[in-house]
Amino acid sequence: MDFTFGPDDAAFREEARSWLEAHLVDAYAAGIGTGGPGSEHEGIAVRRAWERELGRGGWIGLGWEGEGDGTYGNRTATLTQQVVWAEEYARLRAPARVGHIGENLLAPTLIAHGSPEQRRRFLPPIARGEALWCQGYSEPGAGSDLAGVRTAAVRDPERGGYRVTGQKIWTSLAREADWCFVLARTEPGSRRHHGLSFLLVPMDQPGRIEVRPIRQMSGTSEFNEVFLDGAHAAEVVGGEGNGWAVAMGLLALERGVSTLVQQIGFAAELDRVVRAAVDSGATDDPVLRERLVRQWAELRTMRWNALRTLGTTADPGAPSVAKLLWGGWHKRLGELAVQIRGAAGAVGPHDWSPGAPYEIDEAQRLFLFTRSDTIYGGSDEIQRNIIAERVLGLPREPR
Secondary structure (H helix, E strand, C coil): CCCCCCHHHHHHHHHHHHHHHHHCCHHHHHHCCCCCCCCCCCCHHHHHHHHHHHHHHCCCCCCCCCCCCCCCCCCCCCHHHHHHHHHHHHHCCCCCCCCHHHHHHHHHHHHHHCCHHHHHHHHHHHHCCCCCEEEECCECCECCCHHHCCCEEEECCCCCCEEEEEEECCCCCCCCCCEEEEEEECCCCCCCCCCEEEEEEECCCCCCEEEEEECCCCCCCCEEEEEEEEEEECEEECCCCCHHHHHHHHHHHCCCHHHHHHHHHHHHHHHHHHHHHHHHCHHHCHHHHHHHHHHHHHHHHHHHHHHHHCCCCCCCCHHHHHHHHHHHHHHHHHHHHHHCCHHHHHCCCCCCCCCCCCCCCHHHHHHHHHHHCCCCCCCHHHHHHHHHHHHCCCCCCCC
């Protein structure tokens, strides 16, 4: 199988790299390396301004399928060119995207399931970097088991649309978002996958929507709780009662081009761990040395697998396989990052003066954050059930 890129991709890579190098300067340079999982609190103002700069440059929404002229305000690009752009963006450590959820999750979902009017209304503001979105899926009693959603929505006879009441949790970027797509139960008494709808909710509804940051042990707030009290939902995507199919289609998008982007960051983290192992002499230990080599080999395999499955929907288990692979890989890398340092890996660069916050270094942060990789976005147990039941045809787990 050929995993190489063609001449057009090479030219596109040079264009993307040149644009990024020319624009990641002055105020935007302060955002380099900021944001992303575990660091969403960093540089919000710079990253939001950068989102609009990307929009002006036409770099948001590469390859979106349009109507008529074929665009919604973004440039056309092949699937491999989308990968090229994502790789260059990651290699230059450009600011983590505050518009990621709108561009990479909502927009393709609207293209696949939305009406022409919804696409014309919601896609251009995303492409300009102006409208930010968050995801209202998880609830205190419905995380990996998303079918347990209890947030309810009833028809709003006065304004049209729906009134939504419930609680969402682990909502990244909820404080910055202008809109939230919410999975809610629109059929009273329905259970599990039935009676759910995919709703679009404006976040600027004082008294109807409250966002509470979830404060972590680190003192930062990467996630939020969102409380909806009769909040108005402007639109339903894919028709009432079809929310489960729309939601599952959206989740599959998380394992596409974004998986390859993620792997660029993984490679940089692995390089830092290897350098630390060499500097500390940990590579003299044949067991640790073998584990480092295995991490490198597995990362290469994950890349080839991601390229192999890119753009295909023929394998319903591919998204779950990808999540299992990278979640476990990243967790093992975090363990290695502290193990190669021996006892020193348990002590942070702490200021021991009274009242000073307890700080951790980069390797320790990697170790702690990656403990969640096999849980969020669908736990390993859920992914294995999906593969077993939907791909291998094994008996369903007793409920």
